[in-house]
Amino acid sequence: MTTDDGADDPRSNQEHGPTPPPRRPGSRLGRSNDPDRRDRIIDACLEVISQAGIAGTSHRKVAARADVPLGAMTYYFDGMDDLLREAFTRFATTVSDRFERRMASVTDPATAREAVVAIILQDVYGDDRDLVLSHELYTLAARDPSYRSITSAWMGRSRAALERHFDPQTASLLDALIEGLTIHRALDAQPRDSHDVAVAVARITAS
Amino acid sequence: MTTDDGADDPRSNQEHGPTPPPRRPGSRLGRSNDPDRRDRIIDACLEVISQAGIAGTSHRKVAARADVPLGAMTYYFDGMDDLLREAFTRFATTVSDRFERRMASVTDPATAREAVVAIILQDVYGDDRDLVLSHELYTLAARDPSYRSITSAWMGRSRAALERHFDPQTASLLDALIEGLTIHRALDAQPRDSHDVAVAVARITAS
DNA sequence: GCATAGTGTGTACGATCGTCCAACAACTGC
DNA sequence: GCAGTTGTTGGACGATCGTACACACTATGC
Numbered sequence: 001m002t003t004d005d006g007a008d009d010p011r012s013n014q015e016h017g018p019t020p021p022p023r024r025p026g027s028r029l030g031r032s033n034d035p036d037r038r039d040r041i042i043d044a045c046l047e048v049i050s051q052a053g054i055a056g057t058s059h060r061k062v063a064a065r066a067d068v069p070l071g072a073m074t075y076y077f078d079g080m081d082d083l084l085r086e087a088f089t090r091f092a093t094t095v096s097d098r099f100e101r102r103m104a105s106v107t108d109p110a111t112a113r114e115a116v117v118a119i120i121l122q123d124v125y126g127d128d129r130d131l132v133l134s135h136e137l138y139t140l141a142a143r144d145p146s147y148r149s150i151t152s153a154w155m156g157r158s159r160a161a162l163e164r165h166f167d168p169q170t171a172s173l174l175d176a177l178i179e180g181l182t183i184h185r186a187l188d189a190q191p192r193d194s195h196d197v198a199v200a201v202a203r204i205t206a207s
Numbered sequence: 208m209t210t211d212d213g214a215d216d217p218r219s220n221q222e223h224g225p226t227p228p229p230r231r232p233g234s235r236l237g238r239s240n241d242p243d244r245r246d247r248i249i250d251a252c253l254e255v256i257s258q259a260g261i262a263g264t265s266h267r268k269v270a271a272r273a274d275v276p277l278g279a280m281t282y283y284f285d286g287m288d289d290l291l292r293e294a295f296t297r298f299a300t301t302v303s304d305r306f307e308r309r310m311a312s313v314t315d316p317a318t319a320r321e322a323v324v325a326i327i328l329q330d331v332y333g334d335d336r337d338l339v340l341s342h343e344l345y346t347l348a349a350r351d352p353s354y355r356s357i358t359s360a361w362m363g364r365s366r367a368a369l370e371r372h373f374d375p376q377t378a379s380l381l382d383a384l385i386e387g388l389t390i391h392r393a394l395d396a397q398p399r400d401s402h403d404v405a406v407a408v409a410r411i412t413a414s
Numbered sequence: 415g416c417a418t419a420g421t422g423t424g425t426a427c428g429a430t431c432g433t434c435c436a437a438c439a440a441c442t443g444c
Numbered sequence: 445g446c447a448g449t450t451g452t453t454g455g456a457c458g459a460t461c462g463t464a465c466a467c468a469c470t471a472t473g474c
Binding site: 051054128131135136138142155156176196199200204206 | 339346358384385386388391395407
Binding site: 074 | 430431432433434435
């Protein structure tokens with residue numbers, strides 16, 4: 001099972017075929033052995049959700065965004081719910097990884113608080129895409145408990161990362177504070193300035 | 208919010224008297240033998256959203272829940288978006304009213320902090336319906352700025368109510384903290400106990 | 415009584431949806 | 445070469461959607 005064409009651009013198909021039957025250029029025929037396919041669909045799904053919301057997400061839109069035929073949706077995923085679950089699992093894992101990495105980069109206990117403030121600011125003023133996706137996931141989990149394993153794992157990892165520098169109770173409260181600050185920044189008309197964040201962290205982490 | 212009815216008997220509170228509504232003779236508005244119609248549709252819409260999400264909300268489901276014909280949807284509202292906007296405006300207003308009322312009931316400055324903790328606990332451990340609706344609205348506002356006037360007004364009123372007892376900065380941070388605590392309670396597997404909330408409020412309000 | 419105007423609704427239309435499946439392309443063993 | 449297997453896809457199906465509109469109904473003006 002030697003797959004030689006997996007490294008090139010998967011979009012330029014059949015460029016070395018000896019038989020040139022007149023096929024549509026965009027269609028992918030037969031076994032193409034594109035292992036990125038599944039990942040591309042998941043990424044495209046997150047992209048569509050962030051732009052159109054779950055209410056506006058459909059198999060057809062995701063397929064168009066990922067440049068795969070519609071049939072690939074039910075071939076790679078057992079329905080819409082399965083796709084959504086995988087997409088949000090990847091999203092939560094990615095965000096958790098990033099947060100853990102940044103928290104682990106803080107080594108000096110003396111300046112932990114300042115470093116954490118800087119990291120929090122990156123989240124609070126982060127890009128809108130992650131913000132929208134977070135809320136979509138929260139909404140799903142608030143209504144459907146079966147999604148709570150994703151959010152629970154996410155928050156557990158966040159707390160654990162914060163516990164590298166703070167006691168468990170403080171880490172938990174700090175995690176909640178970050179959440180609230182992020183929400184307020186996103187949904188309020190007047191933006192919150194960075195000084196407020198520093199004050200909030202200082203108060204929460206005061207012992 | 209609506210904690211009195213389970214929407215199982217939506218039409219028992221009307222038709223109190225046999226007298227038709229006394230309309231002014233010169234009024235152009237003709238009869239509407241059921242003036243609660245519009246309100247009932249809005250309430251039914253919030254009910255459907257809390258159970259099925261915005262993705263699962265449709266004119267037909269709302270109409271069935273409100274016990275009105277399908278045609279009434281486009282007769283009373285200029286499309287789905289108009290209905291959603293009115294529904295969430297009512298939701299935010301109702302929640303803001305309640306929060307303001309409870310905050311205004313705290314009169315003794317000496318015990319303000321304890322009273323606020325009690326009120327916050329009511330929100331953090333409030334019913335799931337309001338929680339789900341809040342998140343649905345947040346999600347909408349995070350993606351569509353035109354919904355931010357609703358959330359912004361809501362948060363503005365929350366802050367103003369808190370400023371009855373705290374300085375503006377503390378009120379703002381406290382508001383964010385409430386948001387985060389509520390989210391964590393809803394989305395996490397392990398519930399947060401009330402002692403944590405008291406500690407969090409004590410730290411945030413420390414000067 | 416009739417005419418009128420505004421209120422309310424049943425229904426149909428076109429669009430879009432998720433899902434399924436027979437058919438097809440490419441690869442493997444012979 | 446051929447047959448079988450696996451990966452992949454285009455199109456069809458029934459369901460559901462938002463919206464529009466012709467029509468029924470009823471209170472008012474005369």
